[in-house]
Amino acid sequence: MTNRNDVTGTKRRSAGRRLLSAAAVAALCVGAGTAFAATPKNALVMAWNVDAISTFDPAQVGEVVTNEILQNTCDTLVDFDPADERKVVPSFAERWDVSPDRKEITFHLHKGAKFPSGNPVTAEDVAWSLHRVVKLNFGNAATLTEFGFTKDNVEQNIVAGDNTVTFKLDKPYPTTLVLQSIGANRVSMVMDKKTLMANEQGGDLGNKYLATRTACVGPYKLTRWNAGESIVLEANDGYWGKAPALKRILIRHVAEPGTQRLLLSQGDVDVARDLTPEDLKDLEGSKDVSIVKVLRPQLFYWGFNVADGPFSKEKVRLAMRYLIDYEGLGKTVMTYLGVPRASFAQLGAVGALDAKEGQPFKLDLDKAKQLLAEAGYPNGFEASVLFGTLPHANPIAQSVQQNAAKVGVKLSLERMANAQLFSKVRGREYQSAMLAWQTGVPDAHGNASRLVFNPDNRPEAKQTQYPSWRSAYQDLALNKQIDEALLEADPAKRDALYATIQKEVMAKGPMAFMFQMNSVAGVRKDLKSWTWNGFRTYYELATK
């Protein structure tokens, strides 16, 4: 027994020595692994929260991360000018002709382009790509149906010719608006029909196939996507256009902003996309990192269900606008994140009021109290405010709650998962809610057509894609004005019409718009030409 113990003890000691040796080797390995190099010279490395990606089908995609990936992998007919998002420039269409009555636009396409699969890109691919968006009827179909294209007529009205594609419109819409709304939008991304139809499942036009990959032509191609992990884009060698300077785009999913900041500070990534205002402030004076920001067409607003209760009264809704501390929040919670904006038309859009006219409100409790008294609520009322997981939603809601309490309005705050919030708002199961809305068009019509225009307010109509319907708000006079503004040919008159609509909506609309959001990023200074505007980020223009 004693001997056995001795032997075991000897074994233990030798095992201990081996363990120590192994630990020393491991420590050396750790040392070797810590020779941290800068990011590769030919690659752009980003830290970004890319959890939201669930498909790469342009017909279905509805969130900003995937949209940005697709914009860099799939060409559209035209593109937003990097220097001025209100202008469009040629992309897969070299040029376009417009008929005198503005009801026909013919796009002349590049010749000789090939998809990464090797299939040639044809006019038929371009037309088919647009048809499938309407036929699949996901949310993005509205981008086309708003211009009169339906499942029944889309094949007759978007027609492939000899290296051309022609749009036949039902009304003389402003050409620039059509180019911005459809031509530069993901709905016109050129898809590889042959590949998608070969992988079609149950008539889905390749929708399931695109859940995990792309099949289109663009400066980059998606070569790897591991959900919740990383994305790799590689330069498309056979691309018809100018080859991008950086051969690889490497995106690592990093959900925690603090971790993004560390990676950026250490030079392990070139760009961090989800930094908090505190991180951005600390990095402001850094010699290695620049803070870049650009206004994007996203509005954060407090929406009211006007079906019944206090919010059905215009004066109550107006009073709520005077409870928002635009200035104070803009300087604290929203520093870097956004700018105060009370108009539905985002700054930078065609027809939008300027910064001053588009934000006439300030915190004014007396005014709010007076309006409440005029509306029949001198002692206030009780209501709930729902909001989701946006980091700025909670402090903004709390600020409004505190101000409201001072005029007798008791607001109960309820935070929930975004999916739950959307369900409640879509079902009109709420009193008020704070959430965001983003348009894809740098024109006042983009938001007017959804946030104000409501084609049918009946509950059973279920026009859930219209936030105006979700608010149970319909103003037939405003509907008419929006239609008129849309078709007005004279740009000055059009601007005037939109100015009137914006002022009316600020006074009585169902949403108190609060802030227009920025896209903000921390960018290492050795990355040159980081180029973006409110609608696109141009990876192909970045250099090192």
Next chain:
Amino acid sequence: MSRTAIAASGPGSEPGRAMLPSWLKASGRILASFAVTLLGLAALTFFIGRLLPLDPVVAVLGDNVTQEAYQAMYRQLGLDQPLYIQFGRYIWGVLHLDFGMALTTGKPVMADIARVFPATIELASVAIVIGTSLGIPLGVLSAMYRGSWLDQIVRVVGLIGYSAPNFWLGLMGLVLFYATLGWVGGPGRIDFTYEFDLEPVTGFLLIDSALAGNWEMFGNAVSHIILPASILAFSSLAYISRMTRSFMMEQLSQEYVVTARVKGLSWARTVWGHAFRNIAVQVVTVVALSYAFLLEGAVLTETVFAWPGFGRYLTNALLAGDMNAVVGCTLLVGVIFVTLNLLCDLLYRVFDPRTR
């Protein structure tokens, strides 16, 4: 008399049962309990998932969708069917190892789990090795030298390990060891430079890089795993050392320990050779439980370290209302616990002859 005779003959003498060997009966019992546990777990998760106010259709299609498209997807996901039919279909799929498609990734849940689980196993395994190899000796030494400075240190370390949030420890660890000292790799399983040079074989980066003979990459992977694994190991260490200390103190108060000492056996040999053998079974249970908790996925640690593991996948699925993924992951957690319990049972037999 007859009762005694029956008792003496035992159950093996009953007609029919005599044909079944004991190992087969034991296996049958285990399998039956396994199946019932998993079925219960699946039912519970499935029905709770259906009661949650999360809309899976919105998770798939997003907010900006027409009612027509919404209804079409609602039907496609089978949500228009009665709950018992939905559950029946789900269980039928599970029996064929088909957990359905994850709504948030567009991939089969099984494929997603196969992708994220190795990252968690690797992290949890390194953490449990560190936690156990430090926790057990510290617990034993703490009991041996009760009240000493060593005991006090172990108790304080244990207290910190219990109470300090991993999220905070992770961030502080990154600031100190990654950003300031540069001793370890940053967030993620490996540097981007290496990430695309390796074709995954097992999914475990340490093993794959070693199999490929790429020692530079192996070193890089070690430099990335060492910090999150140490953070996780810290909590395990706290739990294991405190429990070991408690078990050991109970043993050290037993008479056989005094007898062994009186007979001239050294303190160390008394503790390690006799007392420790008697607590081995309990320690194994504690270690197995710690490992099971680590395998469930340490969500916050995985988030801070951008570790693409199981915990983060499950949390994201839950927040997005992706119930296929949630139920699939829950079943896997159930399998982990049941399997580790079985392993514990087997180890009891190894360590404790009375259970054989």
